[in-house]
Amino acid sequence: MPGPQSPQFSSVADVAERLAAAGYLPDAQISTTVFLADRLGKPVLVEGPAGTGKTELAKALATATGSELIRLQCYEGLDEARALYEWNYKKQLLRIQASQGTDGADWDTVHDDIFGEEFLLSRPLLTAIRRTEPTVLLIDETDKADVEVEALLLEVLSDFQVTIPELGTITAVRRPMVVLTSNATRELSEALKRRCLYLALDYPSAEREREIVLSRVPGLAPGLADQLVRTVRALRALELKKSPSISETLDWAQTLLELGLDTLDESAMRSTLGVILKHASDQTRAAAELRLN
Amino acid sequence: MTSRVPAVEPGGLAGHLDGFVRAVRDAGVPVGISQAVDAAEILTVVDLLDREQLRHGLAAVLLQRAAQRPTYDVLFDLWWPLSDRPPVPEDDRDEAPGDGGGEADCTLDLPGSAEDLAELMRAELLRLLLDGDEEALRRLARAAVERLGRGQPSPSGQSFFSYRVMRALSPDTLVARLLSGLLAEGDRGGLAEQVARQTLRERLAAFRAAVEAEVRRRTAAEKGRDKLAKSAVRPMADQVDFLRAQAADLAELRRAVAPLARRLAVRLSARRRLAREGRLDFRKTVRASLGTGGVPVVTHHRSRTVHKPELVVLCDVSGSVAGFSHFTLMLTQALREHFTGVRAFAFVDSTDEVTRFFRPGADVVDAVQRIGREADVVAFDGHSDYGNAFEVFADRWATAVGPRTSLLVLGDGRTNYRPPGLPVLADLVRRSRSAHWLNPEPQRMWGSGDSAADRYGEVIDMVECRNATQLAEFVTTL
Ligand SMILES: Nc1ncnc2c1ncn2[C@@H]1O[C@H](COP(=O)(O)OP(=O)(O)OP(=O)(O)O)[C@@H](O)[C@H]1O
Numbered sequence: 001m002p003g004p005q006s007p008q009f010s011s012v013a014d015v016a017e018r019l020a021a022a023g024y025l026p027d028a029q030i031s032t033t034v035f036l037a038d039r040l041g042k043p044v045l046v047e048g049p050a051g052t053g054k055t056e057l058a059k060a061l062a063t064a065t066g067s068e069l070i071r072l073q074c075y076e077g078l079d080e081a082r083a084l085y086e087w088n089y090k091k092q093l094l095r096i097q098a099s100q101g102t103d104g105a106d107w108d109t110v111h112d113d114i115f116g117e118e119f120l121l122s123r124p125l126l127t128a129i130r131r132t133e134p135t136v137l138l139i140d141e142t143d144k145a146d147v148e149v150e151a152l153l154l155e156v157l158s159d160f161q162v163t164i165p166e167l168g169t170i171t172a173v174r175r176p177m178v179v180l181t182s183n184a185t186r187e188l189s190e191a192l193k194r195r196c197l198y199l200a201l202d203y204p205s206a207e208r209e210r211e212i213v214l215s216r217v218p219g220l221a222p223g224l225a226d227q228l229v230r231t232v233r234a235l236r237a238l239e240l241k242k243s244p245s246i247s248e249t250l251d252w253a254q255t256l257l258e259l260g261l262d263t264l265d266e267s268a269m270r271s272t273l274g275v276i277l278k279h280a281s282d283q284t285r286a287a288a289e290l291r292l293n
Numbered sequence: 294m295t296s297r298v299p300a301v302e303p304g305g306l307a308g309h310l311d312g313f314v315r316a317v318r319d320a321g322v323p324v325g326i327s328q329a330v331d332a333a334e335i336l337t338v339v340d341l342l343d344r345e346q347l348r349h350g351l352a353a354v355l356l357q358r359a360a361q362r363p364t365y366d367v368l369f370d371l372w373w374p375l376s377d378r379p380p381v382p383e384d385d386r387d388e389a390p391g392d393g394g395g396e397a398d399c400t401l402d403l404p405g406s407a408e409d410l411a412e413l414m415r416a417e418l419l420r421l422l423l424d425g426d427e428e429a430l431r432r433l434a435r436a437a438v439e440r441l442g443r444g445q446p447s448p449s450g451q452s453f454f455s456y457r458v459m460r461a462l463s464p465d466t467l468v469a470r471l472l473s474g475l476l477a478e479g480d481r482g483g484l485a486e487q488v489a490r491q492t493l494r495e496r497l498a499a500f501r502a503a504v505e506a507e508v509r510r511r512t513a514a515e516k517g518r519d520k521l522a523k524s525a526v527r528p529m530a531d532q533v534d535f536l537r538a539q540a541a542d543l544a545e546l547r548r549a550v551a552p553l554a555r556r557l558a559v560r561l562s563a564r565r566r567l568a569r570e571g572r573l574d575f576r577k578t579v580r581a582s583l584g585t586g587g588v589p590v591v592t593h594h595r596s597r598t599v600h601k602p603e604l605v606v607l608c609d610v611s612g613s614v615a616g617f618s619h620f621t622l623m624l625t626q627a628l629r630e631h632f633t634g635v636r637a638f639a640f641v642d643s644t645d646e647v648t649r650f651f652r653p654g655a656d657v658v659d660a661v662q663r664i665g666r667e668a669d670v671v672a673f674d675g676h677s678d679y680g681n682a683f684e685v686f687a688d689r690w691a692t693a694v695g696p697r698t699s700l701l702v703l704g705d706g707r708t709n710y711r712p713p714g715l716p717v718l719a720d721l722v723r724r725s726r727s728a729h730w731l732n733p734e735p736q737r738m739w740g741s742g743d744s745a746a747d748r749y750g751e752v753i754d755m756v757e758c759r760n761a762t763q764l765a766e767f768v769t770t771l
């Protein structure tokens with residue numbers, strides 16, 4: 001197991017400052033959890049609705065620590081060959097065929113040869129473990145992967161080592177910081193959760209969302225940002241099929257700016273509702289409940 | 294006025310943490326040994342003087358689901374209370390309590406009579422609600438509990454009540470004045486008013502929560518926290534009984550059930566999509582080819598059994614299961630979004646197909662109302678008649694259930710002592726690929742009174758499904 005690594009952050013406040021400098025505005029819960037992940041060398045599992053800043057957190061963390069971001073995007077059917085490593089099948093076949101012409105090369109040599117480094121296709125998990133430079137490993141949308149992938153993650157994340165039968169065991173020289181994200185479309189296994197620090201992200205407070213808007217869409221007037229954020233919160237309270245997320249708030253802010261609107265009244269909202277609400281039934285409900293007509 | 298010794302004395306920290314972890318566990322959060330060990334490590338890493346760091350740090354190792362957080366926060370506030378007010382002489386009690394720095398808002402000159410005091414605080418509340426500074430609202434809440442929330446002193450200690458505070462301040466009656474404060478003349482009636490109302494709802498809720506938290510804190514200081522911990526903690530959303538859900542729980546409950554619905558849909562659709570793939574397993578193929586001189590004579594595939602789910606949901610929407618059926622209809626809607634192969638039927642004393650109300654894109658609330666108005670689920674008196682409902686279903690939709698169908702019955706199996714229609718159900722089960730019945734009543738009630746659940750249980754797999762947690766368990770076994 002790799003020895004203790006010098007921590008990246010000196011305090012919780014340091015985390016907050018450097019994430020903010022990387023364009024991500026954390027709250028106390030986020031900065032504390034990131035700080036602990038760094039100190040304890042544990043992965044963070046970030047869970048929450050779509051568009052609440054899970055993926056962005058990992059990216060900002062990489063920027064803030066000068067690390068490279070290695071991303072494993074999960075999906076149904078993701079397997080070891082895509083997540084960890086795979087042998088370059090075509091290249092191996094070519095090598096075997098090439099050796100058949102020369103009767104000198106005995107089979108053992110060919111065998112050793114085609115299971116060498118040259119034929120290994122490294123996938124994100126292996127890549128992250130083998131890096132010697134600072135690394136943030138983002139395992140995105142973990143809940144989309146099949147349950148079997150969790151067993152693999154558990155193995156890799158507990159020892160930070162990988163055994164390749166033909167090559168032996170590869171151990172991390174430098175542990176990556178690991179961020180797993182999930183939309184909670186299914187419950188991840190207890191074992192995996194225990195291995196991680198748990199960070200539940202929800203929609204931000206009005207105050208923080210206003211700050212996010214102002215920092216991401218700098219041209220927007222503060223008064224309008226305030227109106228916008230309060231309107232988005234009124235929409236969230238309707239419990240629509242798809243509540244508007246931070247992404248939609250930002251898109252909306254950008255739209256208002258581009259249209260040169262300086263207040264968010266009924267007509268402005270009617271003409272831009274599609275930017276925040278994607279389902280027709282949600283738009284109908286919102287228009288009725290917020291008295292747009 | 295006593296100022297208690299701070300709850301955490303040096304050296305006793307480990308024991309204190311232990312007690313906290315036990316309380317969290319007692320509240321229904323499964324905390325394992327390794328997490329308890331991790332919690333102890335957290336204490337060595339965070340800044341113990343920063344209460345919020347401690348709160349978030351311990352949460353990161355003790356919790357596994359977002360639904361556990363409100364319960365956790367209540368317990369945290371009891372175990373790591375805000376520092377008690379310093380004992381103050383009677384005559385300058387008007388100093389702001391709590392975290393200090395509260396000079397700005399509570400330098401009220403205290404009048405003698407209780408009515409004047411309440412009036413003054415009410416004016417202050419109005420100002421802060423307009424302003425929206427949540428920290429100032431919390432400070433006011435603490436002061437209000439101190440001055441307006443006291444019950445009759447008794448030998449067991451001083452009691453505090455939030456209802457006394459809320460009655461004295463009656464913040465709900467401020468809404469009209471708040472609205473005119475927030476809105477310009479022409480803004481009434483439209484979008485601006487709706488948005489302002491929501492903003493006020495949030496601020497009022499924050500104030501109420503702060504009052505309740507302070508009452509708990511004072512009560513714990515007076516009477517001991519262990520006594521309080523059990524009563525103070527509301528069940529977590531996913532433990533709330535479907536049949537007993539209060540209006541206040543409904544919104545939270547809906548939020549707990551929504552991801553479950555999605556999860557169920559994803560589970561079913563995942564199987565369907567994976568079945569088509571059957572991708573080549575390169576590694577196995579290459580290994581096998583070594584035996585044939587490197588020529589991949591045999592290719593290996595990752596295979597899955599083909600399974601195209603068809604789901605028929607048969608849902609009791611009678612009054613006795615009103616809370617429950619709302620959620621099962623939500624599930625139905627979510628499933629419909631992902632499959633064409635879902636058909637939904639509702640019944641009270643007769644059955645009607647309700648699939649049409651759940652077109653993809655339809656609104657659940659709307660669908661539930663339309664079922665009540667438009668569907669033909671009552672033929673006689675509007676009291677459950679399972680026997681007739683099953684017969685109508687089997688007769689009118691004879692082909693709905695076939696060898697590829699999963700059948701899901703949702704209801705309490707309370708027949709009003711009418712014939713339960715066992716043979717009809719047994720036949721439906723026989724014809725289906727699989728069949729389950731989700732019952733919102735506790736298992737020990739099955740068969741009591743007019744419940745035929747025990748008898749149904751002999752012909753169909755009957756599953757107790759009282760809350761979102763049990764629903765989740767069922768979803769994973771499906
Ligand atoms: N704290 C924040 N500070 C600044 N920007 C933020 C913050 N949180 C979210 N954002 C912005 O919100 C948008 C959505 O964030 P992100 O893509 O990380 O969401 P997500 O939680 O990963 O969503 P999904 O579940 O859909 O993948 C991004 O554009 C991001 O820049």
Ligand SMILES: [Mg+2]
Nearest residue numbers: 054055056181
């Ligand atoms: Mg994402």
